[in-house]
Amino acid sequence: MTQTLQLDGATRVLAIVGDPIAQVKSPAGVSAALQQQGRNAILVPSHVSPANLDAYVKGISLAGNLDGIIVTVPHKFAMFAQCSSTSDRARRLGAVNVMRRNADGSWHGDMCDGAGYVAAMRAAGCQPEGKRALLVGAGGAGSAIALALLENGVSELAIHDADTSRRDQLITRLNASFPGQLAIGSHDPSGFAIAINASPTGMQASDPLPIDASKLHGDMFVGDVITAPAVTPLIESARALGCQTVVGGDMFAAVRELMLDFLLAQGPLAG
Numbered sequence: 001m002t003q004t005l006q007l008d009g010a011t012r013v014l015a016i017v018g019d020p021i022a023q024v025k026s027p028a029g030v031s032a033a034l035q036q037q038g039r040n041a042i043l044v045p046s047h048v049s050p051a052n053l054d055a056y057v058k059g060i061s062l063a064g065n066l067d068g069i070i071v072t073v074p075h076k077f078a079m080f081a082q083c084s085s086t087s088d089r090a091r092r093l094g095a096v097n098v099m100r101r102n103a104d105g106s107w108h109g110d111m112c113d114g115a116g117y118v119a120a121m122r123a124a125g126c127q128p129e130g131k132r133a134l135l136v137g138a139g140g141a142g143s144a145i146a147l148a149l150l151e152n153g154v155s156e157l158a159i160h161d162a163d164t165s166r167r168d169q170l171i172t173r174l175n176a177s178f179p180g181q182l183a184i185g186s187h188d189p190s191g192f193a194i195a196i197n198a199s200p201t202g203m204q205a206s207d208p209l210p211i212d213a214s215k216l217h218g219d220m221f222v223g224d225v226i227t228a229p230a231v232t233p234l235i236e237s238a239r240a241l242g243c244q245t246v247v248g249g250d251m252f253a254a255v256r257e258l259m260l261d262f263l264l265a266q267g268p269l270a271g
Contacts, residue, residue, distance in 0.1 A: 014068040014069065016044070018048070022045075025249070093111055095144065113251075134160070196225075197232075203226055220238070227248035
């Protein structure tokens with residue numbers, strides 16, 4: 001049975017902001033989850049370019065019934081600057097993926113992508129402790145996954161990104177807390193037990209594989225953050241070899257629970 005969402009003049013509003021935005025699956029799921037928790041609240045999508053992001057946040061923050069913002073590509077670093085306070089993990093990364101109101105109307109941010117991804121990995125049977133990991137993509141989600149993998153005990157993390165400056169900045173940032181555990185990676189997953197794509201490569205049918213599938217083997221864990229398509233060519237290749245896998249939808253389900261916990265713990269939506 002399809003749930004009917006409550007929507008009236010008293011409905012509290014949350015926004016999810018990105019560029020593009022049509023691919024996100026969260027508005028219906030988060031809205032339903034909020035109302036199942038007894039909140040008269042909905043999540044609405046906002047398509048905002050980087051050039052207009054600052055003006056968007058200033059404008060939307062004036063709405064007295066706006067209680068939270070979920071942040072997706074490519075705004076996770078830029079939205080960090082819009083927060084007057086953040087969690088420790090968001091501060092370490094300089095990025096956020098969810099924000100709630102402080103008592104004074106300012107924003108408090110957190111970054112749940114990494115913890116959610118590791119939770120999805122564990123649910124799929126992959127325990128990261130002591131394993132060598134390759135991560136492709138050093139953007140907002142990739143940065144969060146990198147930190148979470150290190151916090152959860154991988155022995156080595158190699159990072160690859162087409163933007164070598166962004167890759168090097170992330171390695172430098174993480175090296176301060178995890179000296180000797182980081183390396184520059186490539187598309188080649190040889191020698192790694194874990195290989196994760198946290199880049200947008202794979203969203204389009206014409207995209208090359210972000211990780212060399214010819215070097216995968218069945219004992220590896222292979223993950224992807226992309227939600228559309230639901231199963232990327234990388235994951236199809238990995239499953240054909242018998243690899244444990246996590247797709248973007250698995251990640252988002254775990255991240256959504258963490259974001260809801262964050263939004264409902266304090267602030268206007270707290271019980």
